[in-house]
Amino acid sequence: MSNQAVLFDVPGPKAKRRILVFNVLGGLFVLGILAVAVNGLAEKDQFEAAKWTPFLEWSTWQFTLLPGLLATLQAAGVAVLTSIAFGLLFGFGRLSGVAPLRWVCDVVVEFFRAVPVLLMMIFLYQFFAKSTPMEASNAPFAAVVVALTLYNGSVIAELVRSGVFGLPKGQREAGLAIGLTPAQSLRSIEIPQALVAMLPALLGQFVVILKDSALGYIIGYTDLLANAQRFGAGAGNMLPSLLVAAAIFILINMLLTFTAQRLSRLLGARAGKLLQREDAIDPEGVEAPVK
Amino acid sequence: MGGFFALFEGYDVVAAFWMNIQLAFWAAIGSLVLGTVLAVMRISPIASLRWFGTAYVNIFRNTPLTIIMVFSVLGLWGQLQVNFVNDFDLNFFMLAILSLSLYHAAFVCEAIRSGVNTVPLGQAEAARSIGLSFLPAAWLIILPQAFRGAIAPLGNVLIALVKNTTVAAAASVAEASGLMKTMIEFRPDVMTQIFLTFAIGFVVIVIPIGLLTTWASKKLAVAR
Amino acid sequence: MRKTRYAAVAFAAAAALTMSACGGDSGTDAGGEDTGSSDTITIGIKFDQPGVGFMENNEPSGFDVDVAKYVANELGYSEDQIEWKETPSAQRENVLENGEVDMIFASYSITDERKQRVAFAGPYFIAGQDLLVNADNNDINGPEDLNGKVLCSVTGSTSAQKIADTQPDVNLLEQGGYANCVTAMQGGQVDAVTTDDIILAGLASTDANSGKFKVVGNTFTEEQYGVGISQDSDQCEAINTAIRTMVEDGSWEEAIMANTEGADYSYNDELNPPEPAACA
Numbered sequence: 001m002s003n004q005a006v007l008f009d010v011p012g013p014k015a016k017r018r019i020l021v022f023n024v025l026g027g028l029f030v031l032g033i034l035a036v037a038v039n040g041l042a043e044k045d046q047f048e049a050a051k052w053t054p055f056l057e058w059s060t061w062q063f064t065l066l067p068g069l070l071a072t073l074q075a076a077g078v079a080v081l082t083s084i085a086f087g088l089l090f091g092f093g094r095l096s097g098v099a100p101l102r103w104v105c106d107v108v109v110e111f112f113r114a115v116p117v118l119l120m121m122i123f124l125y126q127f128f129a130k131s132t133p134m135e136a137s138n139a140p141f142a143a144v145v146v147a148l149t150l151y152n153g154s155v156i157a158e159l160v161r162s163g164v165f166g167l168p169k170g171q172r173e174a175g176l177a178i179g180l181t182p183a184q185s186l187r188s189i190e191i192p193q194a195l196v197a198m199l200p201a202l203l204g205q206f207v208v209i210l211k212d213s214a215l216g217y218i219i220g221y222t223d224l225l226a227n228a229q230r231f232g233a234g235a236g237n238m239l240p241s242l243l244v245a246a247a248i249f250i251l252i253n254m255l256l257t258f259t260a261q262r263l264s265r266l267l268g269a270r271a272g273k274l275l276q277r278e279d280a281i282d283p284e285g286v287e288a289p290v291k
Numbered sequence: 292m293g294g295f296f297a298l299f300e301g302y303d304v305v306a307a308f309w310m311n312i313q314l315a316f317w318a319a320i321g322s323l324v325l326g327t328v329l330a331v332m333r334i335s336p337i338a339s340l341r342w343f344g345t346a347y348v349n350i351f352r353n354t355p356l357t358i359i360m361v362f363s364v365l366g367l368w369g370q371l372q373v374n375f376v377n378d379f380d381l382n383f384f385m386l387a388i389l390s391l392s393l394y395h396a397a398f399v400c401e402a403i404r405s406g407v408n409t410v411p412l413g414q415a416e417a418a419r420s421i422g423l424s425f426l427p428a429a430w431l432i433i434l435p436q437a438f439r440g441a442i443a444p445l446g447n448v449l450i451a452l453v454k455n456t457t458v459a460a461a462a463s464v465a466e467a468s469g470l471m472k473t474m475i476e477f478r479p480d481v482m483t484q485i486f487l488t489f490a491i492g493f494v495v496i497v498i499p500i501g502l503l504t505t506w507a508s509k510k511l512a513v514a515r
Numbered sequence: 516m517r518k519t520r521y522a523a524v525a526f527a528a529a530a531a532l533t534m535s536a537c538g539g540d541s542g543t544d545a546g547g548e549d550t551g552s553s554d555t556i557t558i559g560i561k562f563d564q565p566g567v568g569f570m571e572n573n574e575p576s577g578f579d580v581d582v583a584k585y586v587a588n589e590l591g592y593s594e595d596q597i598e599w600k601e602t603p604s605a606q607r608e609n610v611l612e613n614g615e616v617d618m619i620f621a622s623y624s625i626t627d628e629r630k631q632r633v634a635f636a637g638p639y640f641i642a643g644q645d646l647l648v649n650a651d652n653n654d655i656n657g658p659e660d661l662n663g664k665v666l667c668s669v670t671g672s673t674s675a676q677k678i679a680d681t682q683p684d685v686n687l688l689e690q691g692g693y694a695n696c697v698t699a700m701q702g703g704q705v706d707a708v709t710t711d712d713i714i715l716a717g718l719a720s721t722d723a724n725s726g727k728f729k730v731v732g733n734t735f736t737e738e739q740y741g742v743g744i745s746q747d748s749d750q751c752e753a754i755n756t757a758i759r760t761m762v763e764d765g766s767w768e769e770a771i772m773a774n775t776e777g778a779d780y781s782y783n784d785e786l787n788p789p790e791p792a793a794c795a
Contacts, residue, residue, distance in 0.1 A: 008425040116454035130482075136610045234565045235721070380686075
């Protein structure tokens with residue numbers, strides 16, 4: 001946030017005092033809310049040691065949280081790969097010179113971007129378990145991966161397309177001028193640049209995949225959230241278990257977001273110019289993709 | 292297929308969708324207000340507010356919505372005994388709106404910040420040069436332009452919000468995804484038709500929002 | 516009372532189980548170091564119902580599990596020859612039909628609809644829908660006392676709806692699991708939780724909940740828990756004999772007591788222990 005100070009003058013002695021007062025008031029306000037919440041939860045014994053000590057035991061991590069995390073990462077990892085494949089396939093399809101192919105890809109992408117992932121998971125789970133020869137115990141995993149792929153693949157397809165459309169017109173014109181066909185220009189000039197430009201957004205999409213994989217617990221996929229809830233059921237510490245699960249999710253996702261930001265800065269020379277105005281007030285803020 | 296249509300006499304699909312639309316409507320307002328406040332915090336001169344805004348966005352953006360939803364039911368209502376209204380079902384409806392607002396406010400904040408990025412430096416400098424302090428400068432000069440530049444990302448947040456209302460089933464709200472689950476379990480023979488009915492319902496809601504925001508973002512874009 | 520011993524054998528078998536569960540392959544490598552016979556038997560249970568069918572630290576526990584172990588033992592399988600597999604309600608018929616599991620002990624009610632696709636041995640227990648309330652709550656003794664009260668059950672469950680149909684003023688809360696309901700009841704916001712009595716008793720008897728809740732003991736439905744087997748299985752008679760033996764030698768009673776201790780629960784002794792039905 002190097003250029004942020006343009007919104008306000010460098011504070012003088014009076015403003016500095018005022019800012020200090022606001023700092024203290026703001027801090028007290030936040031602490032006050034936290035205190036009320038903590039106090040209320042403490043009254044309900046949510047902070048008694050017995051509810052939290054299980055998380056200090058290795059067996060809790062060994063048999064419950066880590067296997068759950070592994071399952072979450074497995075589902076998310078596979079979904080990342082299949083989403084990229086799906087996204088590239090349909091992204092290129094939408095750029096195709098063949099009109100019917102373009103239309104089909106448009107319809108597929110727009111449809112799956114509009115349908116809630118949870119709806120797809122619930123349906124696919126029942127579908128895989130009941131209408132396919134797939135082993136029923138594999139149905140939750142398959143449903144999670146396919147649902148995540150259809151949605152996030154469609155988002156990536158859109159990223160590919162908008163990445164190409166976002167390139168300066170001159171790139172395509174130059175390609176055509178040196179005698180390339182439109183398809184050749186797309187393949188060897190525009191798409192490579194678009195892929196570089198979309199990398200940070202793509203990484204942001206991985207956060208969405210990881211987070212959405214948590215919906216899998218609703219259809220019985222034994223991921224981190226499911227295992228945490230199961231543990232909470234047995235040990236009578238549902239809220240602490242959920243908090244620990246949430247903390248793990250936040251940690252991993254922040255790591256991914258951080259990587260995305262670093263990457264976009266690394267690619268800054270190339271991607272930055274394509275994505276952001278140079279005179280932006282907050283040039284470092286990577287526009288976070290929404291789910 | 293005859294049995295398929297008879298199925299709709301036993302289940303009120305329209306009422307379930309209406310629930311999703313209501314959730315989305317109120318949560319959209321809630322998250323827009325909260326998100327704007329957070330965005331102002333994040334560009335403000337006061338360090339503690341900036342820090343709070345950043346922490347808020349990092350926490351809520353990276354937590355799965357279902358955890359927030361379950362937590363507001365079990366924590367806010369179940370332990371802290373937060374009751375907004377006496378009506379039982381309405382109270383859970385409001386808890387669901389609260390969860391949706393808290394979650395999507397983080398994305399609204401980032402969308403507005405990306406809108407702030409489209410405002411040229413000169414605007415902020417001009418605001419300062421005519422003597423505006425931070426709040427008036429943000430409110431009168433920066434935010435109006437930022438909103439116009441943020442319509443497309445805000446539209447994406449709204450679309451995500453509409454779809455995420457399906458997670459409200461975790462807060463005991465009778466909405467579309469829960470109804471679809473019940474219907475599929477009851478009539479697995481027509482599950483594909485049931486799924487397509489609900490899916491198309493969401494397509495019908497979501498695609499116009501997408502078209503509208505695309506149109507609006509072009510129409511209202513600040514010409515530079 | 517939950518047993519917390521970490522026998523080395525169970526440990527090894529369990530570790531192997533996680534691997535196969537995570538990888539999703541149903542290989543028969545999870546038997547551990549078996550003694551003598553190399554056969555294993557795959558038994559489907561719930562993994563998420565404390566006191567009935569629960570998997571914690573890779574050790575299964577609960578009433579269903581105890582019955583399953585006993586029956587398997589009578590059929591000639593020692594404990595380390597059992598491969599435990601999670602069978603959520605929605606999957607039970609499928610996994611029996613395609614042979615993923617040999618038997619299911621998962622609070623599996625015998626119904627005519629299910630008999631179209633699978634066969635049942637038993638019943639080994641007759642459960643009934645009941646209410647769980649705070650231990651100091653003497654106002655709620657049955658569904659008729661629920662008007663104006665908050666009743667919690669799992670999302671999409673028919674048991675809560677049944678009560679709502681006769682008690683129009685009951686406030687229904689739907690949650691992802693019964694443990695969520697119990698958490699909210701502990702916070703003082705839920706008055707009663709409803710499902711089968713043995714499931715409620717199991718929840719209330721965990722170490723953390725012991726003594727805090729009670730099962731009302733006024734069952735108003737009849738659920739016959741059977742052993743799910745595939746329709747071409749020839750084990751039905753043998754399983755029934757094992758169940759009879761278990762009842763006769765007292766192990767059945769012992770299993771119920773051990774898994775519901777601290778829940779202020781006694782099973783419906785007019786219906787239990789049940790006589791296994793004749794095999795089809």
